[in-house]
């Protein structure tokens with residue numbers, strides 16, 4: 001038998017956008033339900049970076065001290081290694097935020113933290129193992145949605161449904177929103193290798209002839225992202241595991257004594273990368289934010305923070321009206337109006353980097369890589385490193401928490 005629920009706001013997806021929006025709406029006293037299709041947050045394909053802008057939001061919510069008690073490492077500068085030479089390109093020490101670093105923390109710890117902190121709000125509920133399957137629509141207005149749970153089908157009626165279900169969003173598809181494909185010529189091979197004493201301490205991009213590897217420090221192991229051209233997985237498989245391991249070591253020599261931890265291609269996951277955005281983010285009763293509204297590539301590691309910023313803007317604009325029951329259809333488009341510019345700027349940065357940097361690396365021509373002049377300039381001129389740090393760490397038009405906490 002189908003169960004029924006009625007809430008003011010139903011959020012689809014418990015990623016960074018959905019968990020932050022759920023927290024903010026619960027804090028504002030809005031009757032909110034977050035649905036997450038998985039049973040937990042322990043998935044490996046998510047980024048691990050919590051940037052200064054998100055740490056600032058934590059500070060504004062009074063959560064920062066507790067948040068930084070979670071195991072994490074602090075990344076104070078960004079470096080790229082090209083053909084064995086290291087170039088420092090961003091320095092967070094002068095970014096105008098409380099924290100002058102990126103906190104590198106497994107995303108499941110970040111999401112669990114938001115879940116635990118949200119428990120104190122009586123109007124906020126999270127249902128996991130619950131997957132939205134379709135929207136309930138009457139005369140062009142979204143009235144709620146249908147979902148499957150471990151206990152059977154569920155129908156949820158809501159004043160507002162917010163799609164925070166990521167780059168393969170079911171919500172955006174069900175709403176038939178038009179998607180503008182900005183284009184990403186890469187896919188990523190994702191695997192882990194152990195960490196050893198004496199290893200470099202930072203997240204590092206390693207660029208070499210026809211290869212690019214990013215190593216992310218997850219305290220006791222390296223999360224590695226090896227970039228290939230889109231659809232290039234067949235070629236990697238055809239060349240075999242040994243050739244792949246050699247390519248990894250070519251890109252980052254310090255991994256040579258542990259690359260054999262990769263026993264088969266089962267240890268290497270393919271992650272498909274996309275950059276796109278919706279032309280419309282909302283319709284009556286429905287809004288999309290985060291990757292559901294604008295899929296981000298891993299370049300710059302900024303998607304999580306953009307998703308969090310969308311959530312803050314959404315709560316700032318809608319929370320009081322949702323709570324009072326005075327939300328109007330035209331309020332929803334204000335989120336797109338506010339967040340489109342920052343999204344376009346960051347996507348433009350991702351496209352510029354991928355178009356300038358990736359073709360020579362991914363051409364397979366084994367050419368010596370030319371170091372871009374801008375990288376040399378940044379490395380030689382430390383005060384200039386503040387600007388890339390600002391774009392990556394804070395972005396454009398940073399949001400601040402303005403929605404009020406309801407008396408509990």
Ligand SMILES: Cc1cc2nc3c(=O)[nH]c(=O)nc-3n(C[C@H](O)[C@H](O)[C@H](O)COP(=O)(O)OP(=O)(O)OC[C@H]3O[C@@H](n4cnc5c(N)ncnc54)[C@H](O)[C@@H]3O)c2cc1C
Nearest residue numbers: 013015016017037047132165166290291298301302303304
């Ligand atoms: C390989 C790769 C590496 C990346 N690395 C980084 C990085 O280091 N730093 C960074 O900032 N960004 C990174 N990004 C980008 C980043 O992952 C996204 O921009 C960010 O996760 C978007 O957050 P979100 O909450 O909008 O969506 P997501 O994080 O995708 O969350 C969506 C959630 O919705 C759930 N869901 C989906 N469908 C349904 C449904 N029908 N019903 C219920 N729940 C559903 C999913 O299980 C998921 O939990 C990376 C992206 C890729 C592809």
